[in-house]
Amino acid sequence: MTRWLAAAALTLLLLSPDYARCDESASPGSATAESAVEARSRAWIKTELDGDADAFRTFATDGYIQLYVEPKTPLHPAHWVSKTREQWAEEIRTKQVKYHSVVLRNTKVRLNGDIAFFTGEFTEKGVRDGAEYTESGFFAETWMKRNGQWFAVSSFFP
16 A cells, blocks of 8 residues: 555656656756656666566666556456566566567656656557557656666556
8 A cells, every 4th residue: 555655646746737846857967867767768668578587677776666557357346566676577587478569659757856757658569478468558657866877766557
């Protein structure tokens, strides 16, 4: 429940009109930082497409968490699911999930010092548990700059 509350708070922050006052994107050099965050996210996606679990791990912090909604089924209501970096990397390594394509649209990077929020829309196609799938929706990633490099802290797929 705590993770859900944190994700909800992050979403409200990103959607809040007052957030623009915290946005440091107008500061000198921020266009470079914004480009670096987006490039880093896209490079991370390439490791998924390549099925390279070892490289995939290097893009996220040890404490990385992904939050997403598991849809309603006849037996279960819709519910939040969390996944760690290691769980996601293991799915890639064992080919439990194989990505054919991931397309990002309408992306935006918002900076707040050494924290960046990368948001937009996505469409992905692949194979999960042996079945072809296509998903589309919104995403919000949180990135943190450490020792001059950007690392994913969390991803949120509402």
